[in-house]
Amino acid sequence: MDPDKPIDIETLRLIAREKDIEFHTVVEAFETAFASAYKRSGQFDADEVRVHVDRGSGDISVYAQELDDDGNVVSEWQEQPRNLGRIVAQTARQVLLQRLREAEREATYGEYVGREGDIVSGQVSLQGNVTLIELGRTEALLPYAEQVPNERLNHGQHTRAIVTEVRRDSRRAQIICSRSHPGFVAAMFALEVPEIEDGTVEIKAIAREAGHRSKVAVVSNNTDVDPVGACVGPGGERAKGVQRELHNEESERIDIIRWSDEPEGFVANALSPAKVTAVYLYPEDSTAMVVVPDYQLSLAIGREGQNARLAARLTGWRIDIKSESQFEAEQAAFQEAFDKGLIDEFGNPLSQEGEEAIAAAYETAEETRAAALEESDDDSES
Template identity: 75%
Template sequence: MKIDLDALRQIEREKGLDFHTVVEAFETAMASSYKRSSNAVADEARVTVDRVSGEVTLYAQELDDDGNIVSEWREEPTDFGRIVAQTAKQVLLQRLREAEREATYGEFVGREGDIVAGQISQQGNVTLIELGRTEALLPYAEQIPNERLEHGAFSRAVVIEVRKQLRGAQIVASRTHPALVVGLFALEVPEIEEGIVEIKGIAREAGHRTKVAVMSNDPDVDPVGACVGPGGQRARSVQKELHSDELERIDIVRWADEPEELVGNALSPAKVSNVYLYPDDGTAMVIVPDYQLSLAIGREGQNARLAARLTGWRIDIKSETQFAEEQRAFQEAFDAGLIDEYGSPLSEEGERAIASAVESAQAVRDSVLEDDERQSDDDSVATAADGAMAVAEPEPKDPVQPATEPDPSPAPPPESES
């Protein structure tokens, strides 16, 4: 008996499977159909197909009570009949489906962090990304809140998990994960792909704003300029992929090993006057020009919040006028012997002096914010000061180790809401 190998080759091309896998599926199907035929004279059977000639050989097997093969002989497969032939077809299809699932799992396992692209398929409350022979699940929690994904639209996502299930592999993708930004920049910026430019850190509030810190391993290559691209083309291409309506803003900042410089860069586009580090509580006190205070804080504290996540430091932002007023009040209290050199009260009167200093500085801060709001456009106005002292907390992560001791001249930051 011979099988048309061209037919198996056709299945190989259609299913995208290895030829040997298709042949093995056929061999399994033939052995199964023989055991169900009326001509079967043995307990078990195995089938081999010559990969060159297509010759089919069937071996009948006799088993003992323990399932061991005690004898084997060659059988000539004869008329299997319609029912047995249908069984062979069903087994073959089942084996091919199983092989496809195994191939899909093998293709995607270990690819967490890779970018995938395809058409959006909305099936009830389930959103899928069609990936040719398979699809990726895009859970609701991994979708951007203010983005509408239309059925049939083309979209990219990042693989975050590959699960092996009874029905094969389930690929889970995300459009909110920071790794999507990393992958998109790698696609758009050749210098990243070549290892010349590195993404050292990223903080993202999907659908709203992302901060990316980059560095260059080549002194002749500007990492920020490489990522922005000529006329901002590369950054805009990433922005288009991150949100269907291009609503997510991207800040590309320069990485620095010195924490003071990194914190200052992370608050871009705001300009920073000074940064004072307090390693004991992981706080960075940042002084900015009065007209930059709202910009440094950001809308609803977003700029400061993302900078804190990017750097790992708790960021306390103050205007120059507010800082000067605070320093003046603390110096008066120190000269009067009400507080010590670290700003700690020495009496109840000292506690009142500290409270008065904080209140006075806060009044200056509020005045600066009001003036700034009147002069700034909506894009650079903070709608809230994010607590009395605008302190931004970093997300839990490995802390950035301070490289230098803080300047002892400024008073320590007062207790404030975060």
């Protein structure tokens, strides 16, 4: 860096292309670096120093400035550029590199900010305990908590992820990605299903336990298009394509659910593949009581409660599942207690005997539920 000689403008353009930042930003970084070095050198009796690089010739002009108490320029005069000396020139280099890093960080931040929810793809880079996805001139962080449980990502492997956050830190723009986020499944369906991309089919809700099971609720804005069929695809290929991208075609099951504006219908659909007999809503505590055939009880609940748990997340209702025999046993017991004057029409006890009747009704119903679970067909995929 010699201010006595013109700067090679083509070199600056090359730096701008390599770092993918604006040419004028690179030139301004050089101007700032020279100005900082000149001020530190103490060569001029001035409050401030301004440097201008001609964008065409690369010639350097140096201006000394006098400032008032408010920092305003009251006079400015041109000075002859002089050699900075080795120590001050090193300072100029450091300032230049810092400015270029800041400009590069801002360019990356500007490119990715607002892209939360977008899919990015690149090669996996494993650096110690840190997993990165190389995105050309930058990289995205894939935290361990945002990876799919039991999924093994190998160094150099190509993968995709969804951008969940873009933030600045002291050194660079940081792009945070996820493969376990429910939105990743939704974004992958948008890539696989043209009807989602063009807005014919809409994903209304999604619930996911990454690596195990997802439920996706869809609706069609065209009565001639079946939203479930569009997402499943011919021979199930579209849904399988999403599963392949999850690297869990065998282990992560995806249920495509038909959305309904009617809460009862949506709750019933959400418990698919189980068949539902009836749904009773209690809005005061956001609970849906669902009645299913005895042989469908374990299927509705799912292994370790997963089917019911995901259905609750999908719909926003707390779901209480009862078998038909359990429901009938409860209703019969409550009717008997009501006929005897032990409870009121809302099921509230009117005496100690009424409280005992209610407890007995629930106990009988739970016994009936346990018997139904034992006899219920257990779907191995639930």
